[in-house]
Amino acid sequence: MKRCVLVIPDAGPLNSLWVADQLDLLLALDMPVVVVDAVYDEVTSDLSYPKDAEVKAFIDSNSPPFIIGRTDIGAYERERVKAGKPRKRNVGELAMMDFISDSGGVRRYLNSNEPLLILYEDRGLRVFQKPPNMHLLSTVGLLRGMEKVGVVQSADAVIREMTNPTKPNRRPQDRQVFRDLPDGIDEQALIGSDWTPSPQADTS
Secondary structure (H helix, E strand, O other), X not given: OOEOEEEEOOHHHHHHHHHOOOOOHHHHOOOOEEEEHHHHHHHOOOOOOHHHHHHHHHHHHOOOXXXXXXXXXXXXXXXXXXXXXXXXXXXHHHHHHHHHHOOOOHHHOOOOOOOEEEEEOOHHHXXXXXXXXXXXXXXXXXXXXXXXXXXXXXXHHHXXXXXXXXXXXXXXXXXXXXXXXXXXXXXXXXXXXXXXXXXXXXXX
């Protein structure tokens, strides 16, 4: 089964993993991680805020595997914000659609016969027609899969930390509303796809 390129079109996974102090799990995937530009701008918009500053530092200091996926919608939104206009809601989802449909976007990283992994929490992302090369994975689905291969000892423990954080400077509202389902989502691409790292001994 083919390994995926990971695209993050939703701020939810980055926010939730930061709250749980588990952003490093994204590095354990050992694959390119494309953060859609509008999402990157959203999660790094206020550097006086610990979450935004730490997420920015994490992404910027791990490039690669992190790549910022540029979109016309993201560029337009940055100009709006510079002009003092409020940030639009759901701009990340719109930018993702721009990214996956733009010949200068996702096709820079893979062909249509290769799987694309979408990591998200917002269930609204499921309303679009799923292409045959798209693998849908929620944050909880990511954690459950990582538990199966021994990357995390307990997915439930990480989820508890996301929803009831004990780390300093972490609050439930830092991840906004946790929209993921109890068992998570891990829907393979029709052409076949795989994202899980190689099985390993517990490191958590």
